Amino acid sequence: MSNKVVTIGEIMMRISTPGYTRFLQADSMDVVYAGSEANVAVSLSLFGLTAAHVTRFPDNDLGRAATQALERYGVNVQHISYGKERIGIYFLENGAMQRPSRIIYDRFDSAFANIRPEHVDWDQILDGASWFHYTGITPAISQGAAEVCLNGARKAHKKGITVSGDINYRRNLWQYGKTAREVMPALIQETNIIVAGVTDFDNCAGIKGKDFGDTCRLAMEAYPNIQKITSTTRESVSSSHNRMGAQLWDGHTLFTSQEYDLTHIVDRVGTGDAYMAGLIYGWQTKKNDQEALEFAMAACALKHSIPGDINLVTVAEVEALRSGENVGKLLR
Amino acid sequence: MSNKVVTIGEIMMRISTPGYTRFLQADSMDVVYAGSEANVAVSLSLFGLTAAHVTRFPDNDLGRAATQALERYGVNVQHISYGKERIGIYFLENGAMQRPSRIIYDRFDSAFANIRPEHVDWDQILDGASWFHYTGITPAISQGAAEVCLNGARKAHKKGITVSGDINYRRNLWQYGKTAREVMPALIQETNIIVAGVTDFDNCAGIKGKDFGDTCRLAMEAYPNIQKITSTTRESVSSSHNRMGAQLWDGHTLFTSQEYDLTHIVDRVGTGDAYMAGLIYGWQTKKNDQEALEFAMAACALKHSIPGDINLVTVAEVEALRSGENVGKLLR
């Protein structure tokens, strides 16, 4: 019970061209249902935690298919509401070599964008929870989504539930008349664990540090509820080859993780969510920040090898990579 | 030159489950780009006429893919405009046996719904045209689409170009504040050739006849520009088995076509458009109404055997079926 994690966010239909074909070539596309926060929920459920996801779908077979995509992996779907609108969609063209991946979003006026506070009974949902997770995507979608998200964070914080937020600032998203700097500070105020890079803090809270450590210090001064700030670093040699690592500031020390040379990448979408899920799991089960960070970074690395948004791996698999076992082996 | 046909209407991304799988099962879907009026244009192009289609797409790779889907079959795409909005989508689940086919529309706020009169230079487009074709879907989409369509029909009529309209009333579409009865009469006023059934006339013009012939008489009295009215009849034994025929009123005589027993249906979407294209071709090339009607009905029958919205057949193939040749043969 104490390991129940609650997440909130939009789940979209991800419609992607097969293999390395371009949008102009594809006459069939692969379909999965995914969203940043739900990806975290599914990964945590596969890690053995209890996860419940809050979202809103259209009341049609696409909404039902999206619901089943969560249910299949054991995520609690009882707090999903249904409306008359459409399901958000994103079209994905997988990059290869030097050619970048491309996403075309088509999420305007989705059922989730129409979520309103009265659709979500946070008291009931947060009952028994130990963790609440949101991302900066949700408050960017609509006034309603921002309100629902802030209500959840406030209620959670008040109940003593750990609140994590993956800031993930995306300029294109903020279209409903508010800016990130108007909306995000109130949310960050309720947050204990932040995933954010230097530019995220500037874009969302006007905080500009000289570097990651400095930015963290400034952020913690401005938002005293923040306990930890973390961020991954990614060098994109090509769409098929990245190098990654992660860093974590706990207010005193800057931890850095092992670096991974990620070549022959299968699917990088959702790797940040895999990192987030690894952190949430790690902090609840590992003996210290370094171990949590390493677990998260290993989870993130593994995700690059799996098609789709979801990190379909077990704790044992992450720990094996963390300790350098089985890498590239043929396990019989 | 005298055989140039101009069509206007929305083209959507058709995303359909493969084979007979349901929405809840599919993890890949087939993608084509299609729309009722564009289907007519492509079929006419394959019949050897010159066809130009007027529409509006988002200025992204999905819009470009849709454009290429027309260009591939020789349709003139120079009058397409591009905007910032999304591409309309429809999701299709193919029925089988007693189970019906299902369509989920997701076309709200599409680029085409945002078309405005200033996007379309009808004088230039209609230059050299002998036929203008619209359907009742277009004026149902948005105020702008209705205006653009009406402008086109008026300009065409004034230039002495034959105007055809496939009324095709769909209650769910009319969402922008006007009703069909408010909008359609002005369009019908400009129209020479109407495809409509008894209920279409009631829904769009308040005309209720006792039967098809009576309705036609009343319609022609009310709208003296109408020269011919035609309609297909379809008996759905199951999703895999239909029986069809067609009738035509020329103001004096009721013609009826051969009936077709359509079993082992592959894809019935777009069969009405195949009929329309057959009529337009037939009236421009056949010696009388009966022959045009038979050509159209044979084209319609053939479409049921072809995956996708488009009637990928030649004039020779339609005529072979019309005359009972090659039916079910293995042509070497």
Add this chain to the structure above:
Amino acid sequence: MSNKVVTIGEIMMRISTPGYTRFLQADSMDVVYAGSEANVAVSLSLFGLTAAHVTRFPDNDLGRAATQALERYGVNVQHISYGKERIGIYFLENGAMQRPSRIIYDRFDSAFANIRPEHVDWDQILDGASWFHYTGITPAISQGAAEVCLNGARKAHKKGITVSGDINYRRNLWQYGKTAREVMPALIQETNIIVAGVTDFDNCAGIKGKDFGDTCRLAMEAYPNIQKITSTTRESVSSSHNRMGAQLWDGHTLFTSQEYDLTHIVDRVGTGDAYMAGLIYGWQTKKNDQEALEFAMAACALKHSIPGDINLVTVAEVEALRSGENVGKLLR
């Protein structure tokens, strides 16, 4: 709560050749996870009832994939146990035209065949249930499976829970040293609702009536807990064309359902389970036996149009077919 249905039985990996290819041709095969009783549970869950399934899987990714196949459709999987053995498999080659479908079973020594009474806590599982369902397949698999099944039926009957059994006698299955006549009578003794044909009663209980009605009378005399007996009748014109109907004896009256002409069959596996789920749903929600029977037969008919073992339909879809609406239509 009063609509919770508990089912027990093996779930196998169904590995089938694509389209109409034969085993000798296929180099890829379609994979789903299914079993007679689980198919009933999933269908009931899709109908809106609460369903819990009892089974046993190997503790590997195939067992987990099978679990998720239930979870996806909302079936409660908390009572599944896991062991070291293998997952049962059946290979399916879909017939077409005059060519029959073929199944090769490979279920020997599966995890489910190794189920033992101590793996299943019936008191806990049946808590709050209103219905218990088994088939004659389970007691045929192994001594342990037979014991677990009988324990469940006895406990359920004692608790006043309705017990249904789909006798479904298959000679090849009884390989562990007991015959159906040795095992089945004790189970039938606990059963209220029986799905069985004339030969089933002979094979399992030595009851030979002159016809269906007579057999039912004799069975009810011998087993006074039986309240209703029902059976479908199927005429196989070909693998692609069947004719079906159903009959029901309630101790007084022989009800017969509407007959269905099932042509262009997509997948007939699981149609009996669709019928069973229809009955269970019907008896809990319909006003009389005739209505329940018609609902069940319509559900069974619809299943023939859906790939896989599972009847992916809603109550509304079944009722539409039952009342002759939407048959073969294109629903927009």
Add this chain to the structure above:
Amino acid sequence: MSNKVVTIGEIMMRISTPGYTRFLQADSMDVVYAGSEANVAVSLSLFGLTAAHVTRFPDNDLGRAATQALERYGVNVQHISYGKERIGIYFLENGAMQRPSRIIYDRFDSAFANIRPEHVDWDQILDGASWFHYTGITPAISQGAAEVCLNGARKAHKKGITVSGDINYRRNLWQYGKTAREVMPALIQETNIIVAGVTDFDNCAGIKGKDFGDTCRLAMEAYPNIQKITSTTRESVSSSHNRMGAQLWDGHTLFTSQEYDLTHIVDRVGTGDAYMAGLIYGWQTKKNDQEALEFAMAACALKHSIPGDINLVTVAEVEALRSGENVGKLLR
């Protein structure tokens, strides 16, 4: 040994559009390797006879793939020769409903068309054979093919081996400067068993009878080595629905087979070859002509349900259909 059958003929790459897509739609195609006489050889091998096929392939991976397509089903491939030329190809578009199937041949100047008498050591090949089979396709391809085929038939006839020929006249094929009437009579002269319809005899030997029986009488008078003449009759309701039967004249009696209603056709290519293989098997194993004819017709019927050119069925499956068993059943 006494059941060794020798066949000769071209094997082509069959490149077909998937499902019911047209040539203009397909961006992947299915590939098998097949040819009329080789189809007979494979079917006989699957029936348990020894079959050896004589042909010529290019000495590249496509020729090797074609060789393996025979070897896979146990056909002796030791008498195949290899040259520098290309492999013959045929492109197939499967018809559906009223729409006919279409074949585009691309077999000009193939390795087989370049076969010459010195490539084939008939004495060695026919050693131990009891049956030699050819079709009228082979002598139509090239002078060399005609010579090789005639040499084989003569040598076989001289050795007392039964010679069968499926006349199968195709006007388009005769392109190398000879007509069928110039070439075929010498071949027919060596033949004991003829598959031919009324027009085949006219086209190949100038024999015009009033009907099938009369034509057979005239043919047997002209060619005293002929012992039996047989032909199938096919009514093409549509590409998806045929009705078939067969007739056989033994010089005295006209036998007719059971008729088959063949609906939901999967693939009709190769059904004549399935009939031929059924006859050859039947005459070597059945007690009389009627039984052989029925076996052949049942084999032919089954082929319609199988994708590809080859009749992938066993003797037991054919006999089950012949006796009306298992039709459309689900065999477990």
Add this chain to the structure above:
Amino acid sequence: MSNKVVTIGEIMMRISTPGYTRFLQADSMDVVYAGSEANVAVSLSLFGLTAAHVTRFPDNDLGRAATQALERYGVNVQHISYGKERIGIYFLENGAMQRPSRIIYDRFDSAFANIRPEHVDWDQILDGASWFHYTGITPAISQGAAEVCLNGARKAHKKGITVSGDINYRRNLWQYGKTAREVMPALIQETNIIVAGVTDFDNCAGIKGKDFGDTCRLAMEAYPNIQKITSTTRESVSSSHNRMGAQLWDGHTLFTSQEYDLTHIVDRVGTGDAYMAGLIYGWQTKKNDQEALEFAMAACALKHSIPGDINLVTVAEVEALRSGENVGKLLR
């Protein structure tokens, strides 16, 4: 108008094994239509230039499909002629790792090989053109193809149109009785821009320089119309990993491009054509040779990431790679 490019050359059906399967494994193959010069035309059309392609197809559905493959991307197809022959084919097996890719050509006696001067009205075709492009493949195919190509080059040169030729010497192609040294000099005489390596000049014109620069000098002395000579260099570490660069001689200076490390290659067929299209576009739009060369090399690099022969990229995408932007990013 001044940017109209005219190309001439054969378009073949490219039939390739899926993924990394070998010819011996594949039972379905991917089909596109492509040819070196047409690939250039399509790429230029996608870059926004006007492109017209001259070729000859069989008058059947495969010829029509090939035509549509050009039309789809906006290439002018009005100058294509149709005949009775076959379409040229090439079978492709994609290499991986150390294993090389393999092509089996089957283009003998194709419709294009049968092209004759009277099929092509160069005056009409070249009207308004600013560029004419051919490759050394065309004159190698047949006497007719060589004549048509030479006629085009001469007419273009006389009209002051820039003529480019990609020499691309392939020994196996020259089968019709002439050698490259007999045919090519006349063509080179009309050419302003040459793509050729050191051995190409030797094979086609008997010019042997000490190195690239020296060869260029000798070539320009012998053929004074040549203004620029360029060539790419490719190091094949494996089928999955190449390193490439390009060099250009303008008569005075040797320019060299940035080098690209091309790992995780998706499809290298058509990369030379992508380079050529990049050059033609670059010389018409860039400020100097260095910029044109860099644009061409970036276009060539991008092509390695795209399945099929065609470089489906925009100018903006090439320029982004040229300037090092977006490499391997996920563009939202």
Add this chain to the structure above:
Amino acid sequence: MSNKVVTIGEIMMRISTPGYTRFLQADSMDVVYAGSEANVAVSLSLFGLTAAHVTRFPDNDLGRAATQALERYGVNVQHISYGKERIGIYFLENGAMQRPSRIIYDRFDSAFANIRPEHVDWDQILDGASWFHYTGITPAISQGAAEVCLNGARKAHKKGITVSGDINYRRNLWQYGKTAREVMPALIQETNIIVAGVTDFDNCAGIKGKDFGDTCRLAMEAYPNIQKITSTTRESVSSSHNRMGAQLWDGHTLFTSQEYDLTHIVDRVGTGDAYMAGLIYGWQTKKNDQEALEFAMAACALKHSIPGDINLVTVAEVEALRSGENVGKLLR
């Protein structure tokens, strides 16, 4: 005749997830039939040697499909016996990047596990053979398999046939009550050529050397029939990137092969069998051990680029890689 190789071992159905999907994602799987020793037989047949394989299958269509999978590549299948049991299965999930590949074996109680000495007439099978090959997998499967294998090795050794054994110790396999150390020594006693690493000798014969050379010396002392011992070394950077080499001890000298950098791996299953087949071919055709070793290692390297278990390459392709020709080229 003198090049006939006899192999013995189980052939399983290999059911693998497509691309890089995980078991939890796949709803279709790829199917081939393969086994370590049969992979060797097929490779040798493709190299041009005569190969005969001894195994046992169930007497159903899956057993027949497995038989055809050998027959297709020319392996002699006359010594296969058939029983009532099941076919062994292994499920494969292909790894990528750091994520390991996973195999789930499901081979218990297979037809091959039920092989008994009376099923195999070694005298007949070994007639004319020059080589007998087994692996350590076979004696690990069952008592019967171990006996049959030992009988074969003894009979072969007595006849002067070279006996090779790939020790390939797998702890999980030994389940029938005997340990490797109890069974293997008798087999090794009959063996001339051993593929084994240091730990294999320890596990199977209790021989522990300080290093590979030392272990070989000790093994040859203990088992004087051994003439050569060889082993590959593999460094797994990741599932997509390995580095490999091989070493060989002939009793006097330690030979080492060229090393291969194997990146962009397609399928590593069966690479050890490719090495073994390379050795067997090499020792029968090459002039010395070094050449045989290099041939084997090049064969092994090539296999990594080919989907499935089987090394579908020719001698010419292996020799080209061995001599560094054609690496990564596009061969036309």
